[in-house]
Amino acid sequence: MKSVSWVGLQTIVIKELTRILRIWGQTLVPPAITMSLYFIIFGELVGRRIGQMGGLDYMDFIVPGLVMMAVITNSYANIVSSFFGAKFGKHIEEILISPLPSYIILLGYVTGAVSRGLMVGAVVLVVSMLFSDLQIANIGVTVLVVLLTAIVFSLAGFINAIFARKFDDISIIPTFVLTPLTYLGGVFYSIDLLPEFWRNVSLLNPILYMVNAFRYGMLGVTDVPLATSLTMIVVFALILGGICLWLLEKGVGLRS
Numbered sequence: 001m002k003s004v005s006w007v008g009l010q011t012i013v014i015k016e017l018t019r020i021l022r023i024w025g026q027t028l029v030p031p032a033i034t035m036s037l038y039f040i041i042f043g044e045l046v047g048r049r050i051g052q053m054g055g056l057d058y059m060d061f062i063v064p065g066l067v068m069m070a071v072i073t074n075s076y077a078n079i080v081s082s083f084f085g086a087k088f089g090k091h092i093e094e095i096l097i098s099p100l101p102s103y104i105i106l107l108g109y110v111t112g113a114v115s116r117g118l119m120v121g122a123v124v125l126v127v128s129m130l131f132s133d134l135q136i137a138n139i140g141v142t143v144l145v146v147l148l149t150a151i152v153f154s155l156a157g158f159i160n161a162i163f164a165r166k167f168d169d170i171s172i173i174p175t176f177v178l179t180p181l182t183y184l185g186g187v188f189y190s191i192d193l194l195p196e197f198w199r200n201v202s203l204l205n206p207i208l209y210m211v212n213a214f215r216y217g218m219l220g221v222t223d224v225p226l227a228t229s230l231t232m233i234v235v236f237a238l239i240l241g242g243i244c245l246w247l248l249e250k251g252v253g254l255r256s
């Protein structure tokens with residue numbers, strides 16, 4: 001059974017990675033172009049007027065947030081489009097009737113989505129070097145946070161894909177939930193600048209913890225204690241992972 005699971009996991013992961021690399025012009029290039037525009041418009045043009053943010057040059061301040069934004073959106077988008085495509089094409093049924101445990105199926109798709117998130121994050125980080133000469137303050141925290149964040153949003157995308165019934169359904173959450181939360185998650189500003197009420201409201205945004213933990217790893221500064229941020233990210237990952245496994249076991253949106 002272990003060998004069957006391993007082969008099944010390899011097959012799903014290879015399929016996902018092949019899909020990402022085969023259409024690299026759609027999966028890797030657009031984020032690099034989009035983030036370059038962010039660096040030029042917000043970092044160069046707007047940043048010159050702002051000067052510093054949180055004691056840092058504004059360009060350096062926004063780099064971690066933009067990298068994290070790319071990781072979040074691409075991890076989510078990869079798994080929601082891939083798994084829903086399998087549902088829509090009816091070939092997900094071949095996986096469901098196989099002897100593969102639910103956690104292997106989930107692990108395979110999440111691994112593919114995390115891989116794309118990390119690839120895009122690396123591309124954006126390289127692009128940022130053209131505009132900034134920042135040094136990574138803590139490589140361990142940086143890698144841990146970006147990996148956990150990619151896992152969290154891969155799991156969230158998986159849930160979206162399970163409940164989606166048409167292609168329009170996979171764009172609703174990214175458009176009306178993910179994008180606003182990302183922009184309000186401290187990517188472009190420090191929440192210390194906000195009035196106390198709005199600062200407390202911002203603390204309800206899960207992306208805030210991810211952006212700040214990643215900023216701590218890269219720059220050594222954060223608006224939220226690192227331990228709090230890491231705890232929140234791990235809790236989100238465990239809760240979403242449990243929900244995904246339960247939905248797979250029950251066949252919700254898959255066997256009906």
